[in-house]
Amino acid sequence: MIDLEEELRSLHEAGFQWALHCTGGREQDAEDALQGAYEALLDGSAKFEGRSSFKSFLFGIVRNKARSLRRKKKVGRLVALDFADEPEVDPVGAKAMERAQRKAAIRQALQVLSPKQRDVLELVFYHDLTIEEAAQVMGVRLGTARTHYKRAKNAMYEQLTAGEFQWLKKTISS
Amino acid sequence: MAEEDDQFLRELYNQGHPNREVEPPDFDEVMSRARASTQRRPWQRRPVWMGAAAAAVVAAFLGFALLWPDLTLTDDEPDPSTVIAESVEPQWDDLEPAPAVESLAVEDQERWEELLEFADEIWEWESPTDFLL
Numbered sequence: 001m002i003d004l005e006e007e008l009r010s011l012h013e014a015g016f017q018w019a020l021h022c023t024g025g026r027e028q029d030a031e032d033a034l035q036g037a038y039e040a041l042l043d044g045s046a047k048f049e050g051r052s053s054f055k056s057f058l059f060g061i062v063r064n065k066a067r068s069l070r071r072k073k074k075v076g077r078l079v080a081l082d083f084a085d086e087p088e089v090d091p092v093g094a095k096a097m098e099r100a101q102r103k104a105a106i107r108q109a110l111q112v113l114s115p116k117q118r119d120v121l122e123l124v125f126y127h128d129l130t131i132e133e134a135a136q137v138m139g140v141r142l143g144t145a146r147t148h149y150k151r152a153k154n155a156m157y158e159q160l161t162a163g164e165f166q167w168l169k170k171t172i173s174s
Numbered sequence: 175m176a177e178e179d180d181q182f183l184r185e186l187y188n189q190g191h192p193n194r195e196v197e198p199p200d201f202d203e204v205m206s207r208a209r210a211s212t213q214r215r216p217w218q219r220r221p222v223w224m225g226a227a228a229a230a231v232v233a234a235f236l237g238f239a240l241l242w243p244d245l246t247l248t249d250d251e252p253d254p255s256t257v258i259a260e261s262v263e264p265q266w267d268d269l270e271p272a273p274a275v276e277s278l279a280v281e282d283q284e285r286w287e288e289l290l291e292f293a294d295e296i297w298e299w300e301s302p303t304d305f306l307l
Binding site for chain 2: 005008009012013016017020021025027031034035038039042043099102103105106121125126153156157160
């Protein structure tokens with residue numbers, strides 16, 4: 001038996017980050033989706049039966065709540081890591097410049113990915129889930145999630161190591 | 175893809191993640207809102223009272239449609255169309271029979287004969303203007 005509140009508290013930040021991803025970076029929608037997930041857990045409409053990790057279970061609920069919010073608001077799916085609404089940071093110094101360039105590079109690389117490919121990268125890279133857990137969150141088969149993951153990495157790598165972004169590999173390695 | 179490249183992508187993705195600097199809302203605040211929402215009475219939840227209101231409207235409509243004839247026309251009251259027909263229809267039984275010619279006074283008998291002759295003439299007219307001839 002898990003202590004629901006303690007589990008939720010420990011996953012609150014990660015859950016919110018995932019909700020942000022699912023709502024295209026809209027903070028208010030992300031908060032609503034997270035609250036909706038907590039409500040579902042509190043009123044028993046979503047019951048954890050231990051078939052997966054609690055983290056992937058919670059992420060699955062958050063994803064569904066975000067989707068239902070999006071349907072209600074008739075907001076189309078946006079690029080998951082969309083920087084469009086983010087105010088441009090005035091780069092001061094070399095580090096700020098480099099960070100801004102990395103963000104720009106990732107944004108460009110993610111443009112070529114499908115929504116499912118972006119989801120799987122977000123779950124595996126940013127939230128440290130296994131591909132199996134990511135498949136559970138996304139509601140797809142393990143083989144499908146593996147294929148999305150592999151194609152996403154290849155496409156992103158090609159984008160980032162081609163042309164103007166070749167310098168990135170050097171900065172990461174150093 | 176080599177392990178090194180895999181790591182490169184992961185680090186790059188995480189370093190450049192746009193949501194890194196976004197602060198999450200206060201956990202206790204979100205949790206208390208969620209609790210308040212689940213503890214609302216059933217009729218305070220929109221889907222429940224909206225469903226009940228819709229059911230009430232449908233029931234009222236059906237009831238009105240089914241009961242309307244009974245509400246407007248009872249067995250004790252005659253059908254309005256019958257009432258009108260009876261009031262317009264002449265009451266033949268109430269008329270007195272015409273008196274026999276023999277019972278009339280002599281003058282009246284003569285006038286009656288003239289009237290009958292004139293009626294016969296009229297009957298023979300071929301056009302309404304014949305009486306001028």
